[in-house]
Amino acid sequence: xxxxxxxxxxxxxxxxxxxxxxxxxxxxxxxxxxxxxxxxxxxxxxxxxxxxxxxxxxxxxxxxxxxxxxxxxxxxxxxxxxxxxxxxxxxxxxxxxxxxxxxxxxxxxxxxxxxxxxxxxxxxxxxxxxxxxxxxxxxxxxxxxxxxxxxxxxxxxxxxxxxxxxxxxxxxxxxxxxxxxxxxxxxxxxxxx
Numbered sequence: 001x002x003x004x005x006x007x008x009x010x011x012x013x014x015x016x017x018x019x020x021x022x023x024x025x026x027x028x029x030x031x032x033x034x035x036x037x038x039x040x041x042x043x044x045x046x047x048x049x050x051x052x053x054x055x056x057x058x059x060x061x062x063x064x065x066x067x068x069x070x071x072x073x074x075x076x077x078x079x080x081x082x083x084x085x086x087x088x089x090x091x092x093x094x095x096x097x098x099x100x101x102x103x104x105x106x107x108x109x110x111x112x113x114x115x116x117x118x119x120x121x122x123x124x125x126x127x128x129x130x131x132x133x134x135x136x137x138x139x140x141x142x143x144x145x146x147x148x149x150x151x152x153x154x155x156x157x158x159x160x161x162x163x164x165x166x167x168x169x170x171x172x173x174x175x176x177x178x179x180x181x182x183x184x185x186x187x188x189x190x191x192x193x
Contacts (some may be wrong), residue, residue, distance in 0.1 A: 003084055006077075006080070006081050006084060022113075031053065031056045032079075032082060032086075034052070034053055034084075035047070035053055035056075035057070035083075035086065035088070036086060038051070038053060039086060039087065044087065045057070045083075045086060045087050045088040046089070048186065057066065057088075059092055060075060060079070060083060060088070060090075061091070063075035064080065064090045065090075069082075097124070099146075099151065100149050102125065102128040103151075103154060103155075105124075105128075106118070106125060106128065106129070106158065106160075107158060109122075109125060110158055110159070115159070116129070116158060116159055116160050116161065117164070129160075131163070132147065132155060132160070132162075133162055133163070134163045135147040136152070136155075139152065154165065
């Protein structure tokens with residue numbers, strides 16, 4: 001949506017350079033530079049709450065919302081363009097990460113650590129791994145699952161571990177007997193021996 005608006009403005013030769021900043025250009029540019037560095041390190045502009053840029057990012061979203069509502073805002077068109085070009089989200093909602101993106105993160109994890117046993121402290125990727133194990137169980141039981149043959153093949157290709165911890169042997173429900181049935185078998189065995 002932001003990109004479309006910028007394209008429309010460019011279509012009428014809007015001069016972004018002449019846009020009036022009603023804030024300190026230097027301070028904004030310094031923060032924007034830090035956001036570029038953050039993206040280089042993290043691969044996105046989703047600044048976490050404990051990061052020094054968090055309040056600045058929230059402020060940019062608030063100013064953008066004011067501008068959209070036709071109210072006075074300190075965010076200029078050039079700032080919007082720079083942020084949009086960098087991949088900054090003007091929405092407060094967390095961006096959904098696709099299966100493909102998580103799979104790429106898992107590949108990078110394996111490249112770095114040599115395995116795909118993601119620790120719990122890595123919440124996002126750890127949740128992905130747990131979810132894929134649950135999806136695998138559903139898939140193998142023939143139940144509805146988002147896991148497809150193609151996804152299964154990709155996971156297997158990187159050595160994904162579908163079962164962790166002690167592996168429980170398959171138990172045929174027809175073989176499960178009650179205590180009374182087992183006691184009767186024991187008495188029969190004792191009589192014959």
